[in-house]
Amino acid sequence: MKGPSSKWAFSMGFLVGACSVYVFLHQVWFERSYPVLSEAQEKATAAVERPTSWRKEGAALINLLHPHHADEDSWVADVLYQKVRVLCWVMTGPYNLQSRAHHVRATWSRHCNVVVFMSSVEDPDFPTVGLGTKEGRDQLYWKTIRAFHYVYEHYVNEADWFLKADDDTYVVVDNLRWILSNHTPKEPIYFGKRFKPYTKQGYMSGGAGYVLSKEALKRFVEGFRTKVCTHTTPVEDLALGQCLEKMGVMAGDSRDTLHRETFHPFVPEHHLTGKFSKSFWYWSYCYYPIVEGPQCCSDLAVSFHYVEAELMYTLEYYTYHLRAYGYTPRYQPPLHQGLSFGPLSQTTVMVGIKEAQEVTDGRSLTSTAFAFSGNQSKTEMKSHTGERDHLNSVVTENGTVVTHDRHH
Amino acid sequence: MFMKGMIMGGIFCLVLSLLASFNPSTEHTTEDHHHHHLQAPSKDELKHFSHSQMEDLSNQVRVYCIIMVQPKILVYWAAAIHTWSKHCDKAVFYTSEASKALEAVDLNEKDDWARLRKALTHAYENAGDLRWFFVAQPTTFAIIENLKYLLLTKDPNEPFYLGNAAKSGELDYVVYDSGIVLSYEALKRLVNVFKDEDKCPERGGSLWNVGEEKQLAMCLKYTGVFAENGEDIHGKGLFNSKSVESLISDSMQANPTNVVEGCCSDMAVTFNGMSPDQMQANPTNVVEGCCSDMAVTFNGMSPDQMQVMMFGVYRLRPYGHDFHDLLIFDPPVGSDND
Numbered sequence: 104m105k106g107p108s109s110k111w112a113f114s115m116g117f118l119v120g121a122c123s124v125y126v127f128l129h130q131v132w133f134e135r136s137y138p139v140l141s142e143a144q145e146k147a148t149a150a151v152e153r154p155t156s157w158r159k160e161g162a163a164l165i166n167l168l169h170p171h172h173a174d175e176d177s178w179v180a181d182v183l184y185q186k187v188r189v190l191c192w193v194m195t196g197p198y199n200l201q202s203r204a205h206h207v208r209a210t211w212s213r214h215c216n217v218v219v220f221m222s223s224v225e226d227p228d229f230p231t232v233g234l235g236t237k238e239g240r241d242q243l244y245w246k247t248i249r250a251f252h253y254v255y256e257h258y259v260n261e262a263d264w265f266l267k268a269d270d271d272t273y274v275v276v277d278n279l280r281w282i283l284s285n286h287t288p289k290e291p292i293y294f295g296k297r298f299k300p301y302t303k304q305g306y307m308s309g310g311a312g313y314v315l316s317k318e319a320l321k322r323f324v325e326g327f328r329t330k331v332c333t334h335t336t337p338v339e340d341l342a343l344g345q346c347l348e349k350m351g352v353m354a355g356d357s358r359d360t361l362h363r364e365t366f367h368p369f370v371p372e373h374h375l376t377g378k379f380s381k382s383f384w385y386w387s388y389c390y391y392p393i394v395e396g397p398q399c400c401s402d403l404a405v406s407f408h409y410v411e412a413e414l415m416y417t418l419e420y421y422t423y424h425l426r427a428y429g430y431t432p433r434y435q436p437p438l439h440q441g442l443s444f445g446p447l448s449q450t451t452v453m454v455g456i457k458e459a460q461e462v463t464d465g466r467s468l469t470s471t472a473f474a475f476s477g478n479q480s481k482t483e484m485k486s487h488t489g490e491r492d493h494l495n496s497v498v499t500e501n502g503t504v505v506t507h508d509r510h511h
Numbered sequence: 512m513f514m515k516g517m518i519m520g521g522i523f524c525l526v527l528s529l530l531a532s533f534n535p536s537t538e539h540t541t542e543d544h545h546h547h548h549l550q551a552p553s554k555d556e557l558k559h560f561s562h563s564q565m566e567d568l569s570n571q572v573r574v575y576c577i578i579m580v581q582p583k584i585l586v587y588w589a590a591a592i593h594t595w596s597k598h599c600d601k602a603v604f605y606t607s608e609a610s611k612a613l614e615a616v617d618l619n620e621k622d623d624w625a626r627l628r629k630a631l632t633h634a635y636e637n638a639g640d641l642r643w644f645f646v647a648q649p650t651t652f653a654i655i656e657n658l659k660y661l662l663l664t665k666d667p668n669e670p671f672y673l674g675n676a677a678k679s680g681e682l683d684y685v686v687y688d689s690g691i692v693l694s695y696e697a698l699k700r701l702v703n704v705f706k707d708e709d710k711c712p713e714r715g716g717s718l719w720n721v722g723e724e725k726q727l728a729m730c731l732k733y734t735g736v737f738a739e740n741g742e743d744i745h746g747k748g749l750f751n752s753k754s755v756e757s758l759i760s761d762s763m764q765a766n767p768t769n770v771v772e773g774c775c776s777d778m779a780v781t782f783n784g785m786s787p788d789q790m791q792a793n794p795t796n797v798v799e800g801c802c803s804d805m806a807v808t809f810n811g812m813s814p815d816q817m818q819v820m821m822f823g824v825y826r827l828r829p830y831g832h833d834f835h836d837l838l839i840f841d842p843p844v845g846s847d848n849d
Contacts, residue, residue, distance in 0.1 A: 109512040116516020121524040128528050172804075172832070174554070180831030209797070214829075277829035375822055375848075376815040397818070397848035402826040416759045416797045421823030424804045425755075427598075427656035429838035432826060433849070 162232040163219045183280040190262035191215035195270040203270035206412045210419040214276035221250040243339040263288035268312040273410040278403040288317040294357040296366035297390035304354040305390045306344020310408035311366040322350040359401040374399040402434045549739040551661045572659045573600040575641040582610040587649035590814035597843040598655040605630040624723040642667035646691040667694040675750035676740035683738040684728030689750040690808040700734035747803040754812040762801040825849035
């Protein structure tokens with residue numbers, strides 16, 4: 104009797120043991136087979152752009168951290184951020200806070216050193232300054248006058264340059280710094296999209312944004328103090344231009360080294376693909392010759408106007424995110440000689456040279472770039488950037504030679 | 512006795528499992544292809560390659576673009592010619608009927624599936640030493656450099672069929688309008704199975720109204736090639752069936768006030784680690800959640816929007832931000848919008 108029952112007990116035990124071990128193993132292996140998932144999860148959180156930290160000071164947002172991207176080397180941009188401090192003030196109103204100013208705050212204004220939103224009414228949460236005016240096109244110059252006075256009174260020492268933009272203007276602040284790096288804030292000068300009528304030296308389009316040096320701002324405020332400047336007309340950009348002209352502030356040339364415009368009064372699509380009809384006012388207003396098609400606009404574009412919410416984010420995506428891996432753009436702008444990087448100025452942080460060094464000094468870096476030409480000729484690069492300075496063409500030469508070596 | 516039985520049973524099961532796990536080790540390599548996600552290489556991964564290996568990889572990853580056009584969409588055809596197709600190593604336009612305005616290989620075929628078959632066969636026969644094939648329609652905009660980066664470490668002598676992978680019942684297929692990528696091996700197998708009228712009929716599909724993208728998937732499936740989803744290292748899809756504007760718009764709606772993550776990656780949505788206070792303080796953008804930085808395709812953009820995209824991808828950039836990429840791609844000959 105003992106025999107069969109003990110065999111039975113054995114079999115039962117065998118089954119129970121086998122099943123429990125099977126279940127146990129299944130759980131362990133199940134978890135192990137999904138490490139890819141958790142790895143990707145970790146990467147997802149790590150990849151998020153480090154958030155900018157703002158410090159609220161009154162109605163201004165002081166930017167403590169220049170927005171950074173994982174994977175990128177923004178050393179040059181960081182240095183410019185320190186040396187060319189830009190205060191951005193954005194012309195808005197109480198009815199446009201959520202529909203326009205909100206998107207400015209979420210996108211390009213994060214790249215300014217300081218940003219102040221100017222409205223007719225104070226809003227401590229957004230935050231906006233209340234300029235004490237009414238709203239409407241006829242108030243534009245009043246708002247501008249008061250906004251600049253406010254900025255001068257509260258933040259003149261926080262920045263070197265003072266940018267005015269509308270809440271439907273998109274600005275690439277890093278490119279603005281590049282242009283300004285060739286000048287000093289002590290120069291009485293201002294930049295923007297230059298128009299020619301009604302003034303001797305021209306004036307800057309309001310919608311495309313304009314930026315005053317510290318000296319220019321001082322003179323603007325001084326002009327009103329001495330009554331040399333008054334509220335003449337609500338046409339804000341023209342009136343400001345006339346005041347600055349009276350105060351001896353120069354209207355600068357904001358075009359890039361290939362004479363392509365950087366400040367734009369319309370959206371990218373309009374400039375890149377549109378044909379302006381010959382009777383359109385634009386033709387008679389532009390100070391410099393209009394170029395239609397892709398060469399209308401510099402690679403280092405600074406601004407576009409009439410930009411609605413969706414386009415704000417799209418432009419932020421195009422500028423700071425979407426790119427073609429490994430692509431060497433045709434335009435290799437030099438770092439302006441004016442800017443000294445202190446002890447490092449000897450090694451010269453010219454962008455062009457840096458890239459060549461990467462190729463030539465491949466061994467000294469942890470990674471080396473490999474040129475991939477396929478059926479593409481490298482002489483292309485030279486023919487499209489005829490106006491480069493000597494230094495850059497030497498750089499190109501080196502670049503070309505080295506990459507040719509790799510492909511025999 | 513029971514205890515002894517239990518112990519014996521446990522050991523038996525353990526031994527059996529260990530034995531079983533050794534067998535599928537060969538299955539594992541093909542298992543990888545069944546995995547359905549194909550990710551771009553990480554920077555670390557690339558650092559392990561020697562100079563000469565990188566050179567070989569760069570040479571290997573050249574792309575033959577097969578662009579399926581029709582005279583009725585001439586304006587898109589022209590857009591493809593003047594924009595992104597210049598970045599292909601070889602771009603061939605295949606048309607349903609000849610057009611006086613633009614040059615293409617005239618397949619003289621009205622049926623979509625039959626035309627696709629002919630185009631693929633022609634490409635295979637004229638591949639030269641190109642090993643990767645990208646099939647697109649002219650309403651698609653492709654960033655070929657990013658495609659090359661995705662494919663960099665993949666062997667074209669292995670069968671690859673990838674893009675934006677979708678499911679129809681049991682069938683995994685690559686969506687046509689966001690671009691289809693085929694390796695040389697996959698195309699070779701495909702061209703062979705074209706000869707089999709049972710498995711891969713030329714005219715059968717129209718009876719069931721099955722689109723050519725699904726017919727392609729079925730034929731490839733017979734040859735053991737399965738659809739895979741192309742993703743970046745964060746798991747975000749690289750092949751988009753919508754336009755940038757549309758995706759940004761979706762992201763804006765999904766994340767109205769705050770928003771680090773958004774539309775195009777499931778992974779990302781669940782990992783928004785910020786507290787509500789942080790999100791208030793960081794009105795970060797809809798952009799993060801939208802689309803990959805290394806996106807390969809977008810679809811449904813107008814020709815004008817494609818010109819803007821050329822500017823946005825190849826030219827517009829913030830000064831002073833460098834990427835030390837491990838490959839260099841030069842601007843193509845004969846264009847001024849990049």
